[in-house]
Amino acid sequence: xxxxxxxxxxxxxxxxxxxxxxxxxxxxxxxxxxxxxxxxxxxxxxxxxxxxxxxxxxxxxxxxxxxxxxxxxxxxxxxxxxxxxxxxxxxxxxxxxxxxxxxxxxxxxxxxxxxxxxxxxxxxxxxxxxxxxxxxxxxxxxxxxxxxxxxxxxxxxxxxxxxxxxxxxxxxxxxxxxxxxxxxxxxxxxxxxxxxxxxxxxxxxxxxxxxxxxxxxxxxxxxxxxxxxxxxxxxxxxxxxxxx
Amino acid sequence: xxxxxxxxxxxxxxxxxxxxxxxxxxxxxxxxxxxxxxxxxxxxxxxxxxxxxxxxxxxxxxxxxxxxxxxxxxxxxxxxxxxxxxxxxxxxxxxxxxxxxxxxxxxxxxxxxxxxxxxxxxxxxxxxxxxxxxxxxxxxxxxxxxxxxxxxxxxxxxxxxxxxxxxxxxxxxxxxxxxxxxxxxxxxxxxxxxxxxxxxxxxxxxxxxxxxxxxxxxxxxxxxxxxxxxxxxxxxxxxxxxxxxxxxxxxxxxxxxxxxxxxxxxxxxxxxxxxxxxxxxxxxxxxxxxxxxxxxxxxxxxxxxxxxxxxxxxxxxxxxxxxxxxxxxxxxxxxxxxxxxxxxxxxxxxxxxxxxxxxxxxxxxxxxxxxxxxxxxxxxxx
Numbered sequence: 001x002x003x004x005x006x007x008x009x010x011x012x013x014x015x016x017x018x019x020x021x022x023x024x025x026x027x028x029x030x031x032x033x034x035x036x037x038x039x040x041x042x043x044x045x046x047x048x049x050x051x052x053x054x055x056x057x058x059x060x061x062x063x064x065x066x067x068x069x070x071x072x073x074x075x076x077x078x079x080x081x082x083x084x085x086x087x088x089x090x091x092x093x094x095x096x097x098x099x100x101x102x103x104x105x106x107x108x109x110x111x112x113x114x115x116x117x118x119x120x121x122x123x124x125x126x127x128x129x130x131x132x133x134x135x136x137x138x139x140x141x142x143x144x145x146x147x148x149x150x151x152x153x154x155x156x157x158x159x160x161x162x163x164x165x166x167x168x169x170x171x172x173x174x175x176x177x178x179x180x181x182x183x184x185x186x187x188x189x190x191x192x193x194x195x196x197x198x199x200x201x202x203x204x205x206x207x208x209x210x211x212x213x214x215x216x217x218x219x220x221x222x223x224x225x226x227x228x229x230x231x232x233x234x235x236x237x238x239x240x241x242x243x244x
Numbered sequence: 245x246x247x248x249x250x251x252x253x254x255x256x257x258x259x260x261x262x263x264x265x266x267x268x269x270x271x272x273x274x275x276x277x278x279x280x281x282x283x284x285x286x287x288x289x290x291x292x293x294x295x296x297x298x299x300x301x302x303x304x305x306x307x308x309x310x311x312x313x314x315x316x317x318x319x320x321x322x323x324x325x326x327x328x329x330x331x332x333x334x335x336x337x338x339x340x341x342x343x344x345x346x347x348x349x350x351x352x353x354x355x356x357x358x359x360x361x362x363x364x365x366x367x368x369x370x371x372x373x374x375x376x377x378x379x380x381x382x383x384x385x386x387x388x389x390x391x392x393x394x395x396x397x398x399x400x401x402x403x404x405x406x407x408x409x410x411x412x413x414x415x416x417x418x419x420x421x422x423x424x425x426x427x428x429x430x431x432x433x434x435x436x437x438x439x440x441x442x443x444x445x446x447x448x449x450x451x452x453x454x455x456x457x458x459x460x461x462x463x464x465x466x467x468x469x470x471x472x473x474x475x476x477x478x479x480x481x482x483x484x485x486x487x488x489x490x491x492x493x494x495x496x497x498x499x500x501x502x503x504x505x506x507x508x509x510x511x512x513x514x515x516x517x518x519x520x521x522x523x524x525x526x527x528x529x530x531x532x533x534x535x536x537x538x539x540x541x542x543x544x545x546x547x548x549x550x551x552x553x554x555x556x557x558x559x560x561x562x563x564x565x566x567x568x569x570x571x572x573x574x575x576x577x578x579x580x581x582x583x584x585x586x587x588x589x590x591x592x593x594x595x596x597x598x599x600x601x602x603x604x605x606x607x608x609x610x611x612x613x614x615x616x617x618x619x620x621x622x623x624x625x626x
């Protein structure tokens with residue numbers, strides 16, 4: 001609510017015996033001679049207790065450093081896992097000179113659309129627009145750059161199992177990996193059939209999308225445990241604008 | 245698909261919603277707690293970019309998995325889930341679900357394939373399908389019960405995604421057959437991938453609905469807004485994003501979803517931030533009772549008087565008055581009305597609920613009269 005006298009927020013509210021009301025900011029209330037002292041003291045005490053909660057901005061972007069609760073051991077082992085696995089570290093800085101593609105080949109979302117709506121088109125957009133998204137994500141998540149929470153079954157691996165209390169997850173992962181692989185091979189077959197149809201019908205844009213999808217799924221089959229979009233150096237994302 | 249008439253019987257509607265119950269901790273200030281997880285499936289565009297066929301396919305996949313849960317049941321923790329194809333529901337049914345906080349206003353709009361699965365009869369769990377993300381799984385509990393809401397949401401997420409719940413290592417892995425799960429879109433760097441990057445990571449939004457009448461009366465509410473914003477919390481209205489605070493009911497939720505494990509986010513919210521806001525409101529109530537007693541009594545009894553004797557009333561007028569009455573009961577000024585009655589009236593005075601109670605459609609004028617009748621009946625002096 002605005003102050004009756006100026007544009008500040010009204011923080012002092014007066015109800016008169018005659019039924020009138022006044023809503024003023026503190027400076028205007030003082031000018032008007034209203035007794036605001038007691039409320040100011042009250043509010044200051046409580047506001048200070050709330051203000052004391054506000055944490056200083058973390059100096060480091062490493063989320064592990066910002067964790068103050070006693071789960072940091074698990075967070076740390078999760079965060080360090082990618083580099084110990086011998087794959088490219090998930091946090092590798094992307095090449096600042098590389099111009100981000102303007103369009104996601106998987107869902108056709110234009111970068112400009114994301115800028116106007118704030119919504120991405122598909123999971124692959126995170127890979128395609130990574131160089132644009134990473135700083136945005138960092139800003140909107142208090143400087144955090146990496147996920148340290150729950151991991152879905154699809155990506156669970158002995159590497160992760162070692163960092164959690166669930167040591168027996170690995171065995172089930174092997175069975176799961178086989179099931180996922182079979183599912184993906186089936187999907188590749190379907191996609192190839194659709195690709196052949198698209199080429200026959202001279203639907204080249206559709207064919208290009210299907211070709212890219214085949215490439216993506218093939219990559220997942222060869223490396224089932226790490227999504228390609230974590231690894232900018234080994235991206236399987238086709239160059240934008242490619243045609244069949 | 246379940247028939248909405250059989251889900252929301254008039255008895256169920258008259259008894260309100262379980263998350264409005266008042267026998268939970270801190271329910272003088274915290275009306276309800278909610279944990280929401282956002283998930284999407286590998287290989288499909290997010291709903292806004294998906295074709296109708298793709299949305300239908302996603303819906304079918306999730307329905308199959310959800311039906312399996314409904315049949316076998318995940319144990320004692322959850323009631324069976326009823327499936328409702330929202331795009332085939334009437335506008336009235338959709339608005340009823342919005343009023344009950346089972347679906348968002350956005351989810352109620354549009355005719356592309358979309359659904360919601362609801363746990364019955366408690367309605368604590370609702371899984372929106374094809375909202376901004378393909379899955380928006382929410383668990384609502386009365387009072388301050390974020391731990392319990394998280395545990396149930398985490399369990400359901402694990403059951404859908406085929407993973408052992410993160411908080412219970414002793415629990416056997418689920419589901420039994422490994423090819424029966426939903427593959428969630430995930431990146432080791434960014435976590436669960438969501439349509440909006442502000443949800444990425446855990447995909448978890450923790451929120452509470454707070455009743456803060458004294459902070460508003462003392463003019464302190466803006467300080468709470470500023471302080472919570474500084475702590476990366478969002479303050480929203482009664483119906484969440486984009487809605488105004490009505491009747492001093494505010495939602496506070498976390499903004500950060502990346503970089504901290506779920507339990508850390510939960511702990512920070514529940515133990516380090518929320519108690520201060522709750523305490524702030526309690527101090528403001530004590531201040532009002534001690535230093536501005538007459539002013540408080542006047543506001544409270546005027547509100548009760550209006551509700552008891554009005555002959556026509558809009559929801560916009562009724563909600564702030566119910567809020568004042570709620571404050572009056574908690575301050576010990578009103579003794580012949582229960583907080584639970586007020587909580588239920590907040591819901592029952594909404595347009596769709598009112599019409600279901602009456603049993604017929606009413607125009608706006610008639611609704612105002614019916615609302616006043618309902619309030620008079622429920623709040624009549626003992």
